[in-house]
Amino acid sequence: MHIDGKYILIDAGLGARWTTDELDLLDFERPRRMLKNLNALGLRAEDIDIVIFSHLHYDHSGGALVQVGKTLALLFTNAVYYVQRRELEYALNPDPAHIHDYQQKDVNTLLSSGQMRIIDGDCEIANDVKVFLTGGHSPGHQVVIAQLPGGEVFYPGDIISVKQHLDLQTTMVYDMDRARVLSERRKWLSAASLAGWRMILCHAYRNPVLNFSKYSIN
Template identity: 30%
Template sequence: MPKNQNLEYHIISDGIFWTDGGGAFGLVPRTIWEKRLPPDENNRVPFSLNSLLIRSEGKLILVDTGYGRKLDEKSQQIAGLKRPEGDLLDALARLDIRPEQIDIVINTHLHGDHCGGNTIFQDNQIVPTFPNAQYYVQRLEWADAIAPNERTRATYLAENFVPLQESGHLNLISGNTQITRHVRTAIARGHTRAHQVVILETGDQTMVFVADLATLHYQFQRLAWVTTYDIEPLETIESKRYWQQWVLEHDAVIIFQHDTQIPTGKLVRGNNNRFKVEPVSID
């Protein structure tokens, strides 16, 4: 979907995984969410692993890296990871892009399903998957990730990010950051303390990759629908209140990282004046 010579963007996938529906929907009773997103026999619902690839001002930028290739068989099974069309590196290869060509990786946060592909096994060592890239991570996210607690340590896995620092690939940023003329990051706190979203401005269209500000479109349209995984659920609600207004003001397309039903949508007023996300295509 190239728009002009200076800007190109693609949604690419690292596959899907299956996660507990109760985890995904938090306090919302199953009787309400199961009609919208039917669970499997183990009460799990599907989550996409979408990443965003952007070519801007001659730089190739990758937003989040999925689960990656380091999970053993058992961990893949627990995550319910499925990759019928291959993983993220296969998706890049289909666009004729080799890992060495990526200039910048932006991690929205450092949970395992967002940065597992940052690093890869090579000759019995764990090294950056994208050897010529600088990896942009929020400084506060980094601090939380390298000192996990009992609640967060199952998803903050050092192997996904510590090797970046050791090899000089880490670029810590603090707060909202302009990356290129078309691309910037903005803090959207709640899922983690320094969780960030990525904004893409093409000239005729504004898009926001919301990551886990709203894992599914259901959480974007309802402030009270918050996943169990959020560290600061009340902050998530305030962040969503802000970003709902922001997408309306900018007529922005929302790109959902984990939503298998609506990967790209716009927020509109539906029946009863309630917000609703309607699918739109960005092709």
Template identity: 30%
Template structure:
């Protein structure tokens, strides 16, 4: 399968006292039409190239937050659990631990793992199989997710049950290693989560604040920098109207306050500031 090579570039920046580094689990394919919903292909294809099967390349960006004596990891990619057929469909590389090696970092060094939601492409390396059992990849870490997200995953609704793999989170919850939140919360000094539902009912973003500066891992509310238009929502979004409304609310704060935005699925430009062009539309200014 013709899968793009994983970028060797290190995306790193600082926000006050925090160092922010993108770690990658590689890339994967998804259908371009699904990623842009009702937006016609002649429009979205001006920003993103599709292959002959209408697939586009997406990144699997985790964010490493280092500061105040803590190593905090946001998201863990697709990971190693997909079967052979699924791997052929997605073409993923399960490269996150290689990213750790590149930084001379061990999974034991991670203190906190935050999942913005529990879709398989965001929490796959939460665990790995050892002797047939799901085992924590980050043995010292406390994991965080939203309780409502986990409850929805348990429903196994026909609409999105394919997005959930219980071994990514249930063993952690049962062992007391994953804590389930009920809404906005502070995770550590300078690092908090805030609810931005739309993609899922309980999607949370991660906000980093230090020395008057702010960064936000916005997750699938805005999956790539090609999705900045408020109405360019995904076919995967459970509530596209709520997604549009929450994008607008996000821009109302993030643009005037000059927040740095980290995109979960933009393999070329994981960081950008969002500004408004002469027509008032949000556009990226890349690092």
């Protein structure tokens, strides 16, 4: 997004540091589009001013880092990176059951860069860009609402990440607090429906942007 003179990226994807075997194991397709799509917009990684992490699971934050020789470095060298405090604290010390959802060295590299901005709860990141703490999927998961020239855009992160989540039953094995995911989903689907927001489905392979007013809640 380009808002108020700032280029803002929400989540950075999985990144390109994975072998084919690892991707097969994780059941992800090879990531390839983020930088290509930025380049198609005439942007380079260093042009990004702000990165907002919905949460720090490696498939949302790994793309913010790049391997340079033996060193892990930030890809968006000039950006500040926003994350909720409780997400960062959990990512640094996850329960054993969730240890594989985070990459410790990625989180440590982000933290030691001095470019992280740690926030507590709902917050305005920039003019017309607001984040709301939801928890549920992970302790510090947040969603984003941005006011763009074409209207509001809602990024629900992993609270609603594929079209199958447009109901109030379906949750993911990665969701830490299923009841919380469903109550947050109910709240945000209802707001999106009332206002007719455009919504971004971050794990949809096709048609990631949908006009929510076309859908109904089951």
